[in-house]
Amino acid sequence: MLHKNFQNIEPSSTLKINELSNKLLKEGKQIYKFGLGQSPFPVPDILIETLKKNSHQKDYLNVSGLFELREVVSKYHTKMNRYNYSVNNIIIGPGSKELIFQCQMVTDMPLILPKPSWVSYEPQANFLKKNIYWIETSKKTNWHLNALGLEEHCKKFKFKNRLLILNSPNNPTGTNNENLEQLSEICRKNNIIVISDEIYTELDFSGEYHSISHFYPEGTIISSGLSKWCGAGGWRLGTLIFPKELDQIYQSVRSLASETFTSVSAPIQFSAVKAYTEDHSEYLENSRKILQKVAHFVYEELSEIGIDCIRPQGGFYILCDFSNIIKNNNLISNSTTLCEKALETAGFAMLPGKNFGIEDEKLITRMAFVDFDGSKALSFLEKNQSIGNEDFKDLFPKIYEGISKLKSWLKDDFLS
Numbered sequence: 001m002l003h004k005n006f007q008n009i010e011p012s013s014t015l016k017i018n019e020l021s022n023k024l025l026k027e028g029k030q031i032y033k034f035g036l037g038q039s040p041f042p043v044p045d046i047l048i049e050t051l052k053k054n055s056h057q058k059d060y061l062n063v064s065g066l067f068e069l070r071e072v073v074s075k076y077h078t079k080m081n082r083y084n085y086s087v088n089n090i091i092i093g094p095g096s097k098e099l100i101f102q103c104q105m106v107t108d109m110p111l112i113l114p115k116p117s118w119v120s121y122e123p124q125a126n127f128l129k130k131n132i133y134w135i136e137t138s139k140k141t142n143w144h145l146n147a148l149g150l151e152e153h154c155k156k157f158k159f160k161n162r163l164l165i166l167n168s169p170n171n172p173t174g175t176n177n178e179n180l181e182q183l184s185e186i187c188r189k190n191n192i193i194v195i196s197d198e199i200y201t202e203l204d205f206s207g208e209y210h211s212i213s214h215f216y217p218e219g220t221i222i223s224s225g226l227s228k229w230c231g232a233g234g235w236r237l238g239t240l241i242f243p244k245e246l247d248q249i250y251q252s253v254r255s256l257a258s259e260t261f262t263s264v265s266a267p268i269q270f271s272a273v274k275a276y277t278e279d280h281s282e283y284l285e286n287s288r289k290i291l292q293k294v295a296h297f298v299y300e301e302l303s304e305i306g307i308d309c310i311r312p313q314g315g316f317y318i319l320c321d322f323s324n325i326i327k328n329n330n331l332i333s334n335s336t337t338l339c340e341k342a343l344e345t346a347g348f349a350m351l352p353g354k355n356f357g358i359e360d361e362k363l364i365t366r367m368a369f370v371d372f373d374g375s376k377a378l379s380f381l382e383k384n385q386s387i388g389n390e391d392f393k394d395l396f397p398k399i400y401e402g403i404s405k406l407k408s409w410l411k412d413d414f415l416s
Helices: 013-026 045-053 067-081 095-106 123-128 147-156 180-189 242-257 266-277 281-304 335-346 376-386 389-395 395-415
Strands: 090-093 111-115 132-136 162-167 190-195 222-225 238-241 317-321 364-368
Touching: 013 045, 045 266, 067 090, 067 222, 067 238, 067 266, 090 095, 095 123, 095 190, 095 222, 095 242, 111 123, 123 132, 132 147, 147 190, 147 376, 162 180, 180 190, 281 317, 281 376, 281 395, 335 364, 335 395, 376 389, 389 395
Parallel strands: 111 132, 111 162, 162 190, 190 222
Antiparallel strands: 090 238, 222 238, 317 364
């Protein structure tokens, strides 16, 4: 009955942990949601007001997207990515996840993924029966792909073209890729097409915009959208930006879109124009400050008991290695079991490294530190200019309590 490509398909691990967490909460259990990475901040008021005013928009829009929206998206990425993008090489889609999938679908190339990578890149490739090549990374490179690893892969495996997906600041690590210029040289030399997933780039704590397109624009497809920096995950609006050199891929994705999602919701597209034309600098700056404050707390608290982490540099994730604490334990021998026990014992929901391509026997997990009231935190920061340590527990109670519960469990069971 089922197609062989989909016989063993499972739900996305991030959505699965969120649904499980919500189920346990409804059952009256105390759960700290460090699983799903959803922006805690509200959609800016100007976008909401514009959405209300455009609720009457009912017509199908151009497959590529509303012209006015593509126009402002092209101007935005021309500035940020330092390349002159045409309004006719942009596609507006129902979330960046779907657009990345469609890009994978139309490109007949093996896929290269750094280990670790976001949970959905690999399953999407598996649906399409693509050959997937994982390249090991390490803590020394912030868990990012470096030029040497990519060059060694290209020497070992000979292909006319390849597809590489990069994501920075990274999900699951929250770190930046510092090797983009060197990577661009290897990509250009070996005809590697890059999908640069820049959904978190505006949430880099430094406020800088890093992209491999600064060095390799002609071979880079940019994926972005409103879900992370704009708090609009449920609006399902993503963008794909193509250089003119990759127009053939653009045209194929556009044709595929015409036979699948047709176009994104018209009211959403009309209101999204404001996301690219209004000044959101204060909103963004305060969002970054808040996330950096929470990231610092989580990093310091976990490091204090011996959990091995790298301090996040953007977004809202941290990758954690528990192997210094949990040693030779018969009850917990892999990251999957570790996450199950943490949820069962401490009510702490996180994801195993296995979901991101890391070997399950490595006791590595990913945490998303977004379980707080973003509106309250933004309002506080607007009035007080900074967040003191004495304010943390009041502004981020679930973060504070969740980390405390996790630490207490680990201390009682493994460090006593």
